Amino acid sequence: MNIEIRLFANLAELLPPGSKNKRANITIEDGITVEELMHNLKIPPNITNIVMVNGTHSDKKAKLSEGDVVSVIPPVTGG
Amino acid sequence: MAGGYMGQGSAKVLFVDLSSGDIKEELFGEELLRKFIGGYGLAAKIMYDRQKPGVDPLGPENMLGFFTGPLTGSPAIIGSRYVVVGKSPLTGTWGDANSGGDFGPALKFAGYDGVFFTGISKKPVYLFIDSGKPELLDAEWLWGKDSNETDDMIAEKHGSKTQVACIGPSGESLSLISCVINDKGRAAGRSGLGAVMGSKRLKAIAVKGDIEVPLADKQQASMLRKQYLGNIIGFGDVLKKYGTAGITAGASESGDAPVKNWGDAGSEAFKTAAAISDDAVIAYQERKYACWHCPIACGGHVKVSSGAFASTGHKPEYETLGTFGTMCLNDNVEAIIKANEICNRSGLDTISAGVAITFAIECYENGLITKKDTDGIELKWGNAEAMIAMTEKLAKREGFGDILADGVKIAAEKIGKGSEQYAIHVAGQELPMHDPKFTPGLTTTYILDATPGRHTQGGEMVAPPAGIDIPKFDRQIYTGRAQSQRTLVNLMHVVNAAGLCMFGYISLDVNSIPEFMSAVTGWNYTLDECQEAGERIATIRHAFNLREGHNPLNLKVPGRMIGRPPLHRGPLKDISIDMETMIKEYLELLDWDPVTMVPSQKSLKNLGLDEVAVDLEK
Numbered sequence: 001m002n003i004e005i006r007l008f009a010n011l012a013e014l015l016p017p018g019s020k021n022k023r024a025n026i027t028i029e030d031g032i033t034v035e036e037l038m039h040n041l042k043i044p045p046n047i048t049n050i051v052m053v054n055g056t057h058s059d060k061k062a063k064l065s066e067g068d069v070v071s072v073i074p075p076v077t078g079g
Numbered sequence: 080m081a082g083g084y085m086g087q088g089s090a091k092v093l094f095v096d097l098s099s100g101d102i103k104e105e106l107f108g109e110e111l112l113r114k115f116i117g118g119y120g121l122a123a124k125i126m127y128d129r130q131k132p133g134v135d136p137l138g139p140e141n142m143l144g145f146f147t148g149p150l151t152g153s154p155a156i157i158g159s160r161y162v163v164v165g166k167s168p169l170t171g172t173w174g175d176a177n178s179g180g181d182f183g184p185a186l187k188f189a190g191y192d193g194v195f196f197t198g199i200s201k202k203p204v205y206l207f208i209d210s211g212k213p214e215l216l217d218a219e220w221l222w223g224k225d226s227n228e229t230d231d232m233i234a235e236k237h238g239s240k241t242q243v244a245c246i247g248p249s250g251e252s253l254s255l256i257s258c259v260i261n262d263k264g265r266a267a268g269r270s271g272l273g274a275v276m277g278s279k280r281l282k283a284i285a286v287k288g289d290i291e292v293p294l295a296d297k298q299q300a301s302m303l304r305k306q307y308l309g310n311i312i313g314f315g316d317v318l319k320k321y322g323t324a325g326i327t328a329g330a331s332e333s334g335d336a337p338v339k340n341w342g343d344a345g346s347e348a349f350k351t352a353a354a355i356s357d358d359a360v361i362a363y364q365e366r367k368y369a370c371w372h373c374p375i376a377c378g379g380h381v382k383v384s385s386g387a388f389a390s391t392g393h394k395p396e397y398e399t400l401g402t403f404g405t406m407c408l409n410d411n412v413e414a415i416i417k418a419n420e421i422c423n424r425s426g427l428d429t430i431s432a433g434v435a436i437t438f439a440i441e442c443y444e445n446g447l448i449t450k451k452d453t454d455g456i457e458l459k460w461g462n463a464e465a466m467i468a469m470t471e472k473l474a475k476r477e478g479f480g481d482i483l484a485d486g487v488k489i490a491a492e493k494i495g496k497g498s499e500q501y502a503i504h505v506a507g508q509e510l511p512m513h514d515p516k517f518t519p520g521l522t523t524t525y526i527l528d529a530t531p532g533r534h535t536q537g538g539e540m541v542a543p544p545a546g547i548d549i550p551k552f553d554r555q556i557y558t559g560r561a562q563s564q565r566t567l568v569n570l571m572h573v574v575n576a577a578g579l580c581m582f583g584y585i586s587l588d589v590n591s592i593p594e595f596m597s598a599v600t601g602w603n604y605t606l607d608e609c610q611e612a613g614e615r616i617a618t619i620r621h622a623f624n625l626r627e628g629h630n631p632l633n634l635k636v637p638g639r640m641i642g643r644p645p646l647h648r649g650p651l652k653d654i655s656i657d658m659e660t661m662i663k664e665y666l667e668l669l670d671w672d673p674v675t676m677v678p679s680q681k682s683l684k685n686l687g688l689d690e691v692a693v694d695l696e697k
Contacts, residue, residue: 008329009317009357021353022328048551050333055345057333057554057650071346073329076314077513077540077585 083149098198117148120576136168137278148578152184157583174270180262185242189286210288225424245283247426256431264393295601323397328356334650341639345649392420401512402433414463425474434509508532529620537571546588569613
């Protein structure tokens with residue numbers, strides 16, 4: 001199935017080559033969880049990244065569906 | 080011999096009476112320093128003892144201080160900070176503001192840990208300190224100049240190694256959202272202390288010297304620095320590449336960043352956050368820079384070469400990208416770079432200034448003010464040209480800009496017509512770009528810190544430092560958070576008082592704090608002692624406020640801050656913060672009265688604040 005993945009700040013480096021605007025449309029296995037997707041994208045698992053699905057804060061265990069927009073934001077703060 | 084302080088084991092503080100021109104030195108010894116560390120801890124203790132309650136913040140009796148900490152100018156990571164302190168004319172409370180760059184260490188290399196000013200000079204002056212020799216010099220030739228010009232002119236006169244902290248025209252015109260600028264673009268932004276400096280006709284402090292900061296164990300301090308330099312990863316990587324500009328798009332996505340004057344949140348509300356974030360900002364960066372001896376180097380110099388917003392100056396920080404970006408629904412990054420430069424040169428806090436512009440936009444969009452009021456400027460959401468035109472007017476106190484130049488609380492009082500609903504502040508201080516509906520502990524910090532409405536005063540953050548066991552809370556559970564909040568607040572006060580940058584604190588193991596403190600001062604600090612000092616510092620700042628008649632529980636908290644009513648869409652949809660439970664539990668834990676906010680006698684004595692215990696018992 002196809003989803004949109006958005007990776008922010010330094011995580012954007014993990015997007016497929018050629019991705020623009022910190023996002024990419026990718027094809028993934030049906031029914032995988034956010035956590036499995038993050039593993040596949042090699043996002044470091046030990047960091048408490050902020051995870052969102054379709055603009056809403058989500059648990060990493062959530063199963064994904066066709067057309068979902070997944071956002072992963074590193075735990076950074078600004079001044 | 081103890082290290083970290085410039086008075087041979089004591090803090091050496093200059094006291095300058097601007098009315099008489101007298102300059103004196105005083106030393107503050109180990110007993111006081113172990114209790115209050117330095118920075119705004121030591122400054123708050125001195126002001127609590129010497130300044131009576133009720134003074135006019137813009138009058139001669141208000142003390143204005145510039146203070147470093149024992150780790151400023153040391154091998155500690157990151158020992159670059161200093162603070163400005165005084166009673167705030169913006170909030171009527173204790174005021175402090177924190178800045179980086181080179182000025183803080185330079186003040187120590189010039190021979191002093193801190194400087195206090197009292198009185199009002201008959202004519203504009205600046206304080207010049209060269210290697211332990213202070214003198215008050217005429218500043219009429221500088222009065223009216225912006226902060227860049229002031230810095231350049233002083234450096235031309237005294238040499239290029241002179242470091243300057245100054246006010247621009249906004250401080251001179253007593254704008255209550257004016258600030259102190261150093262290094263031509265670092266800002267001690269908050270609390271309106273630029274106006275205090277302007278009220279004293281003090282244009283600048285200029286310092287130079289090569290006096291070494293004594294280190295009790297230089298070898299250990301250097302070893303610790305080497306050890307911890309390799310540990311700055313994660314958040315430090317984002318800062319190294321982008322500065323705080325790196326977080327803007329993510330903050331807009333997650334709900335951390337308020338959108339449209341706190342009236343909205345998330346990517347549906349502001350679709351083009353990528354245009355004012357990370358790569359889009361550093362596309363204009365000509366070079367990076369670091370504050371004194373900082374290994375991260377989150378600073379940068381940017382240039383917009385041509386067009387309506389051509390300018391050159393410092394890279395905007397996240398807060399500025401929020402207040403002039405997500406808040407105004409503006410995705411023109413060149414305009415934000417221009418706004419940043421206007422504010423820096425004029426000496427304006429970009430948080431307060433941007434929020435003031437946003438407030439004006441919402442008033443305009445709702446018909447409370449018209450083009451006739453705004454001198455023909457169409458203040459609409461996303462209108463970058465209008466945003467810049469009004470910022471320029473605010474900086475000059477010109478036309479409608481004069482209404483905005485003292486912050487949103489006063490602007491709303493002047494406009495009336497129900498405009499106060501659009502004035503998003505706590506106790507008069509405009510809120511920063513971190514939504515407590517996303518990070519609930521900020522509710523407590525924004526309301527209860529002695530400087531209301533600030534995000535750099537500790538408590539829950541998006542991520543805590545390593546080496547400390549902070550549970551991960553469900554965002555919408557408001558009970559059981561008090562202990563974590565207390566730990567993180569106390570640690571941040573020590574970080575601030577010691578002269579450390581919070582970005583080092585977040586990037587490293589928290590045990591680095593007592594380790595560096597011990598190596599530099601020679602006093603054997605533990606993490607517990609640091610935490611206790613932090614709580615003592617928080618409490619004495621709070622006691623200052625109690626004597627001023629300030630009770631945070633009486634503050635009007637903007638409904639938009641806490642989700643009353645809740646947002647109808649986005650990542651923070653339906654969230655209303657149970658502020659009352661969070662505050663109640665926090666006060667219980669601290670043993671502060673839940674109505675008067677007076678700390679118990681027992682808690683004050685446990686902290687060694689016996690003099691405060693006596694005062695507050697009266």
